[in-house]
Amino acid sequence: MLDRLTHTSDPEAAIAEGIAPFLALRRDLHRNPELSGSERRTAGIIAGLLRDWGYEVTTGIGGHGVVGRLSAGEGTRSIGLRADFDALPIEEATGLDHASQVPGVMHACGHDGHTAILLAAAHHLAKTRAFDGTVVLIFQPAEEIGAGAKAMIAEGIFTRFPVDAVFALHNWPGVAEGRWGILPGPVMAAIDQVNLTLRGKGGHGAAPQETVDPIVAAAHAIAALQSVVARNVDPQETAVVTVGSIHGGSASNVIPETVEARLTLRSFTPATRALLAERVPAILRGVAEGFGARAEITVKPGFPPVVNHAGPAALAREVALRLFGAEAVIADFRPRTASEDFAWMLEERPGAYLFIGTGPGAPLHSPEYRFNDAILAPAAAFWVRLAETFLTGDAR
Numbered sequence: 001m002l003d004r005l006t007h008t009s010d011p012e013a014a015i016a017e018g019i020a021p022f023l024a025l026r027r028d029l030h031r032n033p034e035l036s037g038s039e040r041r042t043a044g045i046i047a048g049l050l051r052d053w054g055y056e057v058t059t060g061i062g063g064h065g066v067v068g069r070l071s072a073g074e075g076t077r078s079i080g081l082r083a084d085f086d087a088l089p090i091e092e093a094t095g096l097d098h099a100s101q102v103p104g105v106m107h108a109c110g111h112d113g114h115t116a117i118l119l120a121a122a123h124h125l126a127k128t129r130a131f132d133g134t135v136v137l138i139f140q141p142a143e144e145i146g147a148g149a150k151a152m153i154a155e156g157i158f159t160r161f162p163v164d165a166v167f168a169l170h171n172w173p174g175v176a177e178g179r180w181g182i183l184p185g186p187v188m189a190a191i192d193q194v195n196l197t198l199r200g201k202g203g204h205g206a207a208p209q210e211t212v213d214p215i216v217a218a219a220h221a222i223a224a225l226q227s228v229v230a231r232n233v234d235p236q237e238t239a240v241v242t243v244g245s246i247h248g249g250s251a252s253n254v255i256p257e258t259v260e261a262r263l264t265l266r267s268f269t270p271a272t273r274a275l276l277a278e279r280v281p282a283i284l285r286g287v288a289e290g291f292g293a294r295a296e297i298t299v300k301p302g303f304p305p306v307v308n309h310a311g312p313a314a315l316a317r318e319v320a321l322r323l324f325g326a327e328a329v330i331a332d333f334r335p336r337t338a339s340e341d342f343a344w345m346l347e348e349r350p351g352a353y354l355f356i357g358t359g360p361g362a363p364l365h366s367p368e369y370r371f372n373d374a375i376l377a378p379a380a381a382f383w384v385r386l387a388e389t390f391l392t393g394d395a396r
């Protein structure tokens with residue numbers, strides 16, 4: 001597949017040598033995280049750097065989204081590389097020198113790292129231009145609220161900046177440092193949200209017989225929900241039902257009127273997704289009714305599973321093996337049950353979503369999470385080599 005890969009920029013050594021400013025940039029972004037939809041400063045930094053390096057830059061796409069485009073040679077092919085750059089509403093607890101300076105906001109998913117990686121690649125690609133075609137760098141805001149990808153697509157990124165394939169990566173704690181998870185097919189789950197209001201009849205905590213206690217009904221409903229995955233979902237399929245939030249009542253001696261809960265449903269196939277969306281409300285309604293309460297339910301469709309296309313996934317795998325050796329790609333890597341709005345981009349264009357391990361440490365979205373800067377240079381080299389190979393080599 002890579003036989004025609006004759007001229008490349010030998011990115012590994014050069015990027016590793018010049019990584020210091022991108023490490024500093026990563027830490028600056030970490031100190032100054034911005035919540036989904038408010039990424040003004042970060043977008044400004046990205047756009048400024050890309051312009052300095054000679055990219056044609058478009059800003060304000062789907063909120064604070066930035067696209068940088070660069071062409072070299074006569075080639076007509078184009079590749080999209082996407083990084084996300086929003087942070088989370090989490091109070092950082094790492095105690096690092098470069099910890100967040102914004103109370104209650106933290107880059108706890110490593111999107112500061114994804115941005116620094118793609119910028120390091122962008123810098124190298126612009127300096128060496130050892131490709132034949134067009135590189136389209138997609139810097140996406142608002143990933144954590146599942147809004148950015150859709151907003152950028154709605155504002156026409158793939159028609160204004162056409163790409164033959166689009167790729168993205170995510171760092172992954174708990175996977176060996178610098179090793180890759182690259183799979184064809186579904187790699188991240190679909191996610192849907194269920195909002196529940198369980199309505200009973202409030203009253204005095206001393207006279208439950210005069211009330212309909214929504215707290216007791218909610219407790220039974222949540223216990224019963226566990227049977228959806230255990231008894232309804234095909235045992236060969238993967239599904240997750242999580243009640244992530246529950247609120248009811250305000251005093252120990254008062255039976256409240258209502259209990260509010262928020263759930264997420266995750267799945268990898270349309271059939272399981274539909275099953276969860278049917279069975280979860282059915283159980284909530286049925287149990288509530290059994291207790292004389294009423295369940296008001298809204299199912300808010302989130303986004304589809306991230307499904308990698310076979311060709312682009314195979315190419316990415318090949319590039320990782322070439323760059324980092326036979327051990328670099330994890331043989332038994334399994335899909336993750338987290339979700340990603342990059343799913344929408346893969347519904348628009350062929351492409352693949354890749355994982356790179358960051359070694360031991362706290363998981364994503366933890367206040368203790370630490371991005372591992374050791375992956376900056378190799379991941380940037382991977383983007384460069386993937387772009388060069390896709391555009392220059394016989395990479396289909």
Ligand SMILES: [Zn+2]
Pocket residue numbers: 108109144364365
């Ligand atoms: Zn995240």
Ligand SMILES: [Zn+2]
Pocket residue numbers: 109110111170
């Ligand atoms: Zn993330």
